[in-house]
Structures are given as C-alpha cells and as structure tokens.
Amino acid sequence: MPLTTETVTKLRGIVDASCADGEKGIPGATVVVVGKDGNELFAHSSGKRGVVSSEPMTLDNIFWIASSTKMLVGLACMQLVEKGTLKLDDGEHLENLCPELKTLQVLRPDRTLEKKNKAITLRMLLTHTAGFGYTFFNERLRDWCLPAGGDEFSGRFEDMLMPLLFQPGEGWEYGINIDWAGIALERATGLRLNDYLQKHVLQPLGIKNMSMIPTKEMKAKLAYMHAKEQDGTLRPRDHLLRLPLVVNHDNEAQVAAVFHSGGAGMFAKPQEYCKVLSVLLNNGTCPSTGTQLLRKETVDEMFKNSIPDFPNFGRQGIPAAKPDLTNPLPDLYPVSGNPPQGWGLTFMLSNGGATGRSTGTGFWAGLSNVWWWCDRENGVAGIVCTQILPFANPEVLSLWVGVEAEVYKALGQDKLKNARKRGQPNRRRDHDLRTNKPLGTADTSATGPSAGLFNITQGPAGYHQDLLWWNLDASDVVPGGDDLSGAVQLTGALYSMAESDITPAFDDSPTRQTEIPSSIDTFFDAYTENNLEEAAATAFNPTASDFSHTYQNAGHSSIDSFCGLEEGSQAAFEATNRCQSPPDWTQISGVSLSPFSPQHVMTSRTHNNFISQNLMHVYHDVFEHNLSCWVSEETCPYKMLMRNRNESLNTSLICPNPNIFFETAPVQREWGDVWSNRIYTRVIKLDRAAQVAGMIQLTRSDDQAASKALHLSIMAFSAQWAQNSRRERKQYSPSACESQEIDLDDESTQEFDRQIQRSLWWQARKALDDSSELECYRVVCAELIFGLTQKPWDRADTNQQGRPTRNVSIVTQIQNLLSRDGPPIFLERAVRKAYTLKYAMDTSAAAMNQPGRTRFGQSAFEQHMSISTQDRQTIGFIYWLVVMFDTVSASMNQRPVVVADRDCQHDATEDTISVEQGSDDRSTTRCSDQRWVIHLFIQDDPKSPTKPLRWPCHYDAAARAITRSGPVKILLYRHLHYLQDAIQRGYRGELIEEIIRNAVLVYRYWNTTYGVFFRDLIQNYGSIPPRIQSWSFCILAHWHLATLILADLLEWADKAGLGDLHASQVRAASATVENIRRASADELADLARIVTPTRGMAPPPQLPGFHSAVNQATILTEPWTAITIRAFSKAFLWHFDKAQPENQGVDVLSYVGQDVQRSISQCADCVKALWQLGKKSDMALTIAETLASALAGLEQ
DSSP: OOOOHHHHHHHHHHHHHHTSOTTTSOSEEEEEEEETTSOEEEEEEEEBSSTTOOSBOOTTOBEEOGGGHHHHHHHHHHHHHHHTSSOTTOHHHHHHHOGGGGGOEEEOTTSOEEEOOSOOOHHHHHHTOSSOOOTTTOHHHHHHHTTTOOOTTSSOGGGGOOOBSSSTTSOOOOSTHHHHHHHHHHHHHSSOHHHHHIIIIIGGGTOOSEESSOOHHHHHTBOOEEEEOTTSOEEEEOOSSOHHHHSOTTOHHHHHHSOOOTTTOOEEOHHHHHHHHHHHHTTTBOTTTOOBSSOHHHHHHHTSOSOTTOTTGGGGOBOOSSTTTBOOBSOSSOOTTOOOOEEOSSSEEOOOOTTSOOTTOEEEEETTTEEEEEETTTTEEEEEEOOEESBSOHHHHHHHHHHHHHHHHHHHHHHHHHHHHTTOOOTTTTEETTTTEETTOOOOOOOSSOOOSSOOOSSSTTTGGGSSGGGSOHHHHSOOSSOOOHHHHHHHHHHGGGGSSOOOSOOOOTTOOSOOOTTTSOTTHHHHTHHHHHHHHOOOOTTOOOTTSEEOOOSOOSHHHHHTSOTTOGGGTSSSOOEEOOOOGGGGTTSOOOTTSHHHHHHHHHHHHHHHHHHHHHHIIIIIHHHHHHOOTTTOSOOOOOOOTTOOOOGGGGSOOTTSSSOHHHHHHHHSSSOOOHHHHHHHHHHHHHHHTTSSOOOHHHHHHHHHHHHHHHHHHHHTTOOOSHHHHOOOOGGGGOOSSOOSOOGGGOOHHHHHHHHHHHHHHHHHHHTTTOOSHHHHHHHHHHHTSOOOOOHHHHHHHOOOOTTSOHHHHHHHHHTTTOOOHHHHHHHHHHHHHHHHHHHHHHTTTSOSBOTTSSBHHHHHHTSOHHHHHHHHHHHHHHHHHHHHHHHHHTOOOSSOGGGSOOTTHHHHHHHHHTOSOTTSSOGGGSOOOHHHHHTSOTTSOOOOOOSSOOHHHHHHHHHHHHHHHHHHHHHHHHHHHHHHTTOOTHHHHHHHHHHHHHHHHHHHTHHHHHHHHHHTGGGSOHHHHHHHHHHHHHHHHHHHHHHHHHHHHHHTTOSOHHHHHHHHHTTHHHHHHHHHHHHHHHHHHHSSOOSSSSOOOSSTTSOTTTTTOGGGGOSOHHHHHHHHHHHHHHHHHHTSGGGOOBOTTOOBOHHHHHHHHHHHHHHHHHHHHTTTOHHHHHHHHHHHHHHHHHHO
C-alpha cells in the first residue's frame, strides 16, 4: 500500500522541521518506512551529516544503530534454534558453550556477592531475565565497577565479565544479555558473529552496507556522533563504539581482536535495516527475493510475550546512571490503562499505543537515539536514525512519534476507503468512541454552567481527546472518518514544546537543563513548571465566573518572580485575573496542522496554559482556600521565634492576643474574597532559602524530582474535579442511587477526564515514590496533598472486591469500603519529613551560641540567621499543619501518631508549667511529661469561656472565629487518640477517666462557644458569604466526625468497665453517648441538606465566583474527602438504626411515627451528600449506592 503524495509531503515536513535547528535540535536524521511487501513507503534524510559538517545527510549515510543490533542477533539465534544448534531453554547446553557463565556471581543490593542458584538459558538472555545489566542503566553495577569503571563499548570481551544483578529468571534488567547470546552463537557455529550475520542473514537479503567491522566505504559515509550539552546545544563527540572504526582492515590480528557485540555492534544503512524488518513483517521470508530466513512459527515465537511473570518490567524505570549516555526513563513505553507489558525474543511488545500501532507491535531502540518498530498486524515497519547522546532525546522522540502517527493516520484512511468500497460499515471510527459524536464536536450535554475542568471546546477538532497521548486507545487517536487530523494534532500537542520557548519541567539528569521526553514520561510535564507556576502566582478573582476561558499569564514564569510576592501584598492581588478568551481556532478546525507549524504551536501553548490555569484554580479554590481556615499565624502554636535557649517566652504568648507577633492585615487579606496560593509559594520559597543556608542538601536532579512530585500531586489532586463525565452530568435523585451496578465509568465509554484522573494519580504516586528519600518542604507538601487525594477506582478493582451482599451487615459493608484505599502512608511520610526538617532547624537554633562552624562552612549563628523571619514562620506553619493532619488521621484510622506529644507541644508549654509551679526551674517538670495543654491551644479558659460570637456579625469577626475554632477541633481529635491509645494499652480506672474528662471538657467548651456560632450559620446558611459557607462546612463536618468517634469510645469504655464505675453510671444516667450521637447526627444531616444543590435541571451555583468544577455545591470544596465520607456515613448509620422496624413507633392508625419519617429523611440527606461527593470520589459514590440500596429496602 503506497502512501499518498499528500502523506509523503507531510512526513517530509515533519522530518525537515525536526532538523531545522541543527545547533539545538537534530543535526541530521534519516527516516525509512517499509511495508509487508518489502516496498519502501517513505525514505527521507534531512539536515547535515554532522553539526560541524557542511555535507547534507543522505540515505546513503551509515549509522551506529547500537541496541537495534539485538534484533538481528535474536533472528540469527532463532535460525540456530530451528536447526537444533542452540536450545532456548536448556541452561546446561548454554553454559557448556559459555563456561564463564557457570562461575558468575550475583551482586546483591548491599553490594555483596552470592552464588547464582540456577543455570542461564538462551531464552533468559534474549528476554533480559538472566540478570545482566548495563553500567549506564544501573547505579549499583556502575558503582561496583569503580574505580576502574565499566565500558560495554570498549570492543573487548573482558568487559562482558560482570556480575548478575539478581538470580537468573527472577527479574528483568536491560543489559549485556544479547552480547552473551552472540558469544554462544560464535561458539556453537565456529564463526565470528559478524561473519555469521553476513552469510546467513544479510547477504541473502542483498544487504551490503551493514557490518560490525565497517568497510572503508562505509566509514567514509559514517554520520557524526553528537552530545547534547547542558545548555541544549550540540557538539560533536567520539563514537562510543570506536575500536571497530579505527582498526586496520589489512591487519588480521587487529580485526580478530575486536569483540563482536551482539548487543550494540552493528553499523548500518537505514534502508537496508528495513529489509530485515520486512522479513519479520512477511513471517520470516524476504518479500523481494523469496528467501526464507525463519519459519513463520519461529517469527510468531519471537513476537510472543516470553515474560508474563513480569507484566510491569518497563515501569520499573531506567535511571540515568551515566547522564552523558542516557536520560532517565520512568516507563519504557506507557500505554493507556497500564496493560501488561511484554517482551518477545530481543525486543519489547508495546501492547498498544496512542499512535495507532497494534497490540502485538515489536519495537526497540539504540542508545544513539535510533528507534524502530515492526507492526505485523498492520503490515508496516520503520526506523528513525540519528546520532545523538544521551539516549531518549526529546526532539528525536518527537520525530519518531510524529512520523508513526502520520503513517497510521494514512493507514486508517486507506482501510476506511477499502471498507467503503466493499460496502462494510464504518463502525463509527469517524466518531469519538466516548460520546458517539463526530470528532471535533463539542460536548454540550453538561447541565448547568459547568463546562468541565478539561472540556476544551475551542481548539481544533478532536484536540482535547489527544492531550494525554499515551493514555488513549489507538482507535481514538487514529480515527477512521473523513476528518483524520487527530493524529497530527496529537503530535503537535506532544511536540510543539520542542519548538517553543517553554521548558518542560523535571529533567532528572544532573548534567542537563533541557527537558526529558514528554513522550516517555508524561505529556503533562509540559504544564507542570512554567504553566503551573504561572498559575500558582495568580490570585484568582472569584468575581470572574467564566472559567471556561484562558486566563492571562501572571507575569514571569520563574519561581523567584512569584515567590517574592508576599501574601497580602497589593502586587499579589491586582491585575492578574482578567478573563481573556483564547484565539478562535474553530476557523481552522478542519485543517490538518503540521505539528511544527506556528499555528499548532500557538494552539498547544493556549491549551497548555488553559489546563494549567484550571488545575491551579481548582487547587486554589479548594486546598488553599480551606486550609486558610485550618492554619493561620494567629493560631499556630509554633512561632519559631529567635531567642536564647535560656530565655523565657513572653508570658503574653500564653494569653490569646492575635496582634502580638503578627500583623493582621495580610491574614485578613487572605480571609477576604481574593486570596493567594500561600502554602505553595511559601513552601517553595522556604526550600530555596534552606538550600542557600545549607540546611537542605539537594542535587540538581533531586531538586527537580521534588518539584515534579509537588506539581504532579497538585495536578492529581485537582483532577478529582474533572467533571465532564456522565457522572457529573447526572442530577441527584433517589433512583440514581439505587443502581445495582456501580458505574465507575464503563470501559467502553471511558471518558477523557477519568483517564486524566487515573493517569495523574499513578504518575503522582510514582513521582512521590521516586522522591521518597528526599527531605525538603516541597516533598512534604506534595505528600500532604497526595494524601488527601482519593484514589480512582476502576471496574476491575470493584469486581475483584465483589459487590456487597445482603447477608453482610451495612456497618461491615461500609467499613470494608472505607478501608479499600489502604493506610495513610503518604500523610505519615509527610509528617515524618516535616518533623525531621523542624528538628534540624531547632538543632541549628540550639547551637547558635556555640563556637565552631557547620560542615557547610557557616557558623550555626550565620546559618540560622540566613533563614528569614517569614521562612522560620513558615517552618512552624507547616509543622502545625502536619501535626494537625497527623492527629486527625491517627484518630480517624485508629493508628499511632507519628509525632509524639513531647515533640509537638505548644511553644509556651514549658513557660506555663514554670509559672504554675512558681519556679524558673524547668527541670522539675518537662513538657515531655505532659499532654497538650488545652488552654494554650484554644487560647481561652475552657472552664470559663468567653462569650460566644453570634451571627450576623462582621465578616472579619466571623472569619476569625472560624479560624480560631480549628485548634479546638484538633484538640478533640488529639484526646480521641489519647483515649484510643489508653484503651489499646489496657489502662483502667483514673488513667482512662482523666482522658475522658478532658475530652468531654473540650466537647462542652465547643458547645458553649463555637457550637452556638456554627448553629447560627446553619440556620442562616443562604445569607452568609461563600467563603464562610465553605469554611464552616469544612470545620463542622470534621468536628462532628470527632464527636461520633468520641461517643463510640465512651460506649466501649463504659461497657468494658475501663473507667471509674461511678462516672460511668453518671454518663449512663444522663444518656451522654446517646445525646452526643443524636446532636451530631442531626447536625450532619442538616449540613448535608444545605451544602448540596437543590433539585432542578440547572440549580444556581452555591459558591458564585469559585471555579465551575466546584461552585455547584459547597460540599465539593472539601479537600479531605475521606473525612466527609466517614462523617456522613456514620450519621446515616445512626439515623438508619433509629428507623429500623424494631425502633419504629406506630400509632393506632398504623401510620409510621413522625420521628421515623424524619430519620428516613435524614438518611436520604446523608446519601445525597455522599452522592454529591461521588462526583469526585469513587469511594463516596460506591458508599452512596450501598446506603441508598439499604434505605430503599427499609422503605419497602
């Protein structure tokens, strides 16, 4: 099937554009595509032979194809397997040929050696499961080779004698395995590897310009090798495999001494390499000459997955152990849904891909940025050849994917035409399979003003489907209809970055500042640094309600430019929010744009900025907005003030006076209707300051890994509100919750937003795992944010867990669902890191007056003084935040706290103890012997509280009251932890009773102060400002979950007789437990009713001015979804129990009593709240359906 002239022209344009900038792009490249019939579909060279050469690159130039050699050696080995000369699975046979393998040892992670426990087979070598590695891909092996080092390209056999990295067959590691396969071939045949290949593979195909010992004619046409420098420029460098290029061909001894590398030894002309690919396409027979190199069943074996036990081998990542040779690769070839990865005999099986390749496609690459693929199902193969190091060059990846996508687009057009000629139906390939609408048609089915977080309706046709290229099915990216511009738009969306001045974030290489390939890591990396940081600098104006447009950039994109903005400063709040419509691209929606055209670059930049602004806007309206009422300088107990260790804090600190240490204007500004991304900006600023001071030590790659983790965590968090799916467009009704099939977005209709949620969640988790050993505040913040992010569930998980059955109690069902996401490991990691970092700051402060210098060349005083007052305040600010998270999470999940009481006491605790004892001798009673001092945290006398605030009142007074209520909430959770811990340790009597008294004291203090104010807010909910609405829900739902847990613990302690008998009898007589539960469950039901939208086709937004993804319901602005799910679930269960038949009061006319009807109504309110949370949480939706089903059974 020849390609059309139009397609060939487009392909030439892609190749030429990639080589347009020879100094920073690709100096020269050759691309060849071949069909199953052996005919070339496309062959083109562009650029120059080298960056310092004036000669043009031509199709005759020779390339070192590096690891693309492996496929040739695998083919040769399989010839011998067919003959019985080599055996795939006979380890004894192989080790008799290669006795060196018998004595190899295994290098363990602790750098010690152990004997291998089994023989190595040829299949292990061909599938990279024998245990061999490469020093440039494995840091352990690299370090073991020091100080001499390892050089797999020396041309000497001795460099192949390396230890294994694991026991044979017990893992996958890319390495020198195929070199050993080549050695086995030589010893089995008596021929040198190159001689065998020439005689039995290359010459039968008429190939003359492929050799491991290049001829003089080949060397005269050799393309130059290049290295990409730190600033992105290219320079010429020596060929890695140099020995075969410099030996004297007339000296037989020199030639004989060269090691023939089966893993990387071939030099080739790209067109001739494609002749071998055409043999594989044609099932082992040369389509041009009819020469059979392999039987069809042998080729089938090569393309069969030989390592099913390692379905995620490519996702273990490849580090840049030698950054001059390779960039890091987090995943060898990401595919939508993370299907099992496969490896044939010497190459990877991609199991799909966004460009359109079939699931059985084999492909691999060479270190010098040579990439090939072979798709037997579609009858097409190709190779992209350059000579650039390090490996995984982003411009080459752009070229590769751009060419491949355009080829499959042409194949799709041809198949569609043939099908129409045969009268076959189109199978809607010209439609978006998610919506059954023509590609490029905007989805306008969403009700209400929300257009969805990622619903880009103003870009070119089909654009939004192709943003996350490797998470889409081939049928979606390569449509079969008349408008087939999707594939080109795909490559433009991916790779216009290479032509722009946008520098994608997260290059883990310590020696380079250019971007890592978005095609291998993630397309969203293009957003995360410049675009996301620009968005973070924006103080969003809630009066600008049309969030389906793009916002102007908030100035310069560097971190320093916006970290210098103080929260509350005028510059942080002005002139950054003007709403601006993006360019109207609908006029060119039918045009197939070149991925390198200026129009496509502009389109890509526009939508990158659009999505970045939306992601950060949601983060701003949820996380930063709500946590501004959790933490403020006024209520933070850790002031991090500079003082001599022997000085006492001013006793005024013990008393509540918010104006002593901090100006209130910035805080009040944060409370207003415009607020900054305070946590984000101050964390980044603190990290920078700590690095300068030498208190945090990060390499450049560590620094970038920390930024990547933070940005991906923000994106994963914000993507929970990607609301263009069918779930979002549904309006609540009781019948909507009674479905007997939990719909976690059916596989056949998976939508773009759901794919983004899943993809970003897993990417963020991997980024956090990769940075788990880094101790800096960005990683702390990232782990906190990710710890609040709900894990997306899918149908496979749900089916594996099984649907709840009616013979299981409703309580057990809910407990099982609540436990599905596992322990809060990321929150706990964040707490540990924050504690460690504060400990370092405290150590520095303690050493200020000590002589000597730190290991960073500063005195302790100089080091401490280099941290500004605001940065020290930020340390205390973040520490208080993690202590609160730790306290709530531990109590809610019945786990131990990470930070013990002695390490998180209020700053004034020791001074309080001294004052109470009438002594300055603080050695008699230390704060480590005390639990939290109640009055310090609540800044009031709990036994004689101040008069409660009532609504209506001034906005600032309301904001201050809500903010000051936060520590009271945390105090109750801390006392829940005390009680849980005491029960677990088997305490009895007064030890238990003392904790109960203090917990009840906090509970009663709330009821007489803040509880009164919050009840006013509930009664007047419709008239209070939006921020007060959202804050009050955030605080109140958390408080009532704590009180319900308190009731459970009191009931348990009293029934088990753990406390004082008299006190237990008093609680029973006064129905303390019952009253706590009733009050909290009733108020939660009331809260559920008012924070969810009213019934209607398009209810007005509850929070006008907030992002359209969250403004429909106050409940959607809750950042810690798990707390709200637990609160409404417990409230439902209490009301559900009261509505049970055995608890129903029936009057003489057999009508159900009003109390029961009220309980059923309150149950329905809780289900509605959980259903609304289900728009962003699969857990909430599943629990809502489970509870609705139980409620429906009760009503029947």
